[in-house]
Structure formats: structure tokens, C-alpha cells
Amino acid sequence: GAGVSQTPSNKVTEKGKYVELRCDPISGHTALYWYRQSLGQGPEFLIYFQGTGAADDSGLPNDRFFAVRPEGSVSTLKIQRTERGDSAVYLCASSLGTGFRETQYFGPGTRLLVL
Amino acid sequence: TQLLEQSPQFLSIQEGENLTVYCNSSSVFSSLQWYRQEPGEGPVLLVTVVTGGEVKKLKRLTFQFGDARKDSSLHITAAQPGDTGLYLCAGHQGAQKLVFGQGTRLTINP
Secondary structure, X not given: OOOOEEEXXXXXXXXXXXXXXXXXXXXXXXXXXXXXXOOOOOOEEXXXXXXXXXXXXXXXXXXXXXXXXXXXXXXXEEEOOOOHHHOEEEEEEEEOOXXXXXXXXXXXXXXXXXX | OOOOEEEXXXXXXXXXXXXXXEEEOOOOOOOEEEEEEOOOOOOEEEEEEXXXXXXXXXXXXXXXXXXXXXXXXXXXXXXXXXXXXXXXXXXXXXXXXXXEOOOEEEEEEO
């Protein structure tokens, strides 16, 4: 079956621009997560959705970052006024339910480069 | 400050050798997970350990959770070039949020 897909796979933008990153979770998965992975580091939690609502957005670094999941399926991570420090791989994951026994399935990520 | 510290960060060994990767924390975790990540892909779950002292085996890979549930190790026996990759440990903070270590980049030379 289809896994988690993310588009675009690569995005190059200029400092100050606005970008949107899309995540299509596995069909039927109610939980969706966004992580950011900088070069040489492990993924860092950004935000978690249960259905349409953001259940935990404590990892968003500042108010330039925002994410939505209006219909409880596809999610979009939005970054305003991008900075060079935002360059990283943005990973999306989904799981059937919640709890530590639920496996999170990761997409391949979007590589964002801010020039 | 990294909540989960992995060591070593880089490891390059010859095919057929054994190796151990460590994941340590000062915090107690309800569970720890190990992932493997290939270039250009997302992490893939290898195992979840839940009980202190638990040992799980996956073919040539042996995973152990410390008695105090603060640390874990991954041991690979007779490493093969196909084992090359980035190995990540992760613990749950609460039921949903995963906290990852910085990873161990493993290279197995033929």
C-alpha cells in the first residue's frame, strides 16, 4: 500500500519568502506528526495532529511556523519569512492511533534550502 | 542539551565484525525505539522496548533496554555492508511526542 508522501521533495527559496510543505498520510491514520531534521542531527518534534486539531504544537520554533490539517487527512506546514536557519529536512509521519505502542510511519521528507 | 545521547556518533568497521551502539539519558522513558534511516528517506522503526531489562532480537541485531529505563543498546553481530545507515534511538515524551538522539552513522566496509 501507499506510504506517507511529501511534496515537494526539494524546495529552494530565498530568505524572506513564504513556503508550504505538504504531507499525505497513510489512509485511515488519525495521527500526523511533523519533525525537522538538521544536518547531522536526529529529527526534532514540531507539531502533532489528532484528527483536524493540533494536539501539541510545543515544538514549533516561533510564530513564523504554522501547520494545518483541515479535513483530518492532508497536512500543510507553512513557514513565513524564511530564514537561512530554517534549512533542513522536514519529515512528516502518521500513525493509526496514538500512544507509544503505535508505530509512526515516516515520509521521505522535504529538503528545504533557504538561500 | 540532547535529551538522548548516542555514542559513538560515527562508526566505520569491516564486514564480519561486531559492534554496539549506545543510547543514554538522565531521564526515564516509558519506552525506547530504534530506527534506521537511509539517505533520502525517513526513519524506519526497527524495534520498541518497553520493559526495563528487556532484550529483543531481530536477526543479527540485539536490542536491550536498561533496567532503569534510561538507556538502551543496539548490538550487531557479523555486520554486513547492508547494515550501513544512520541508527537513531528515540523515546516518548508523553504518549505521542518522540524525542530522538543525534544518531550513529554506521559504515560497514566490504
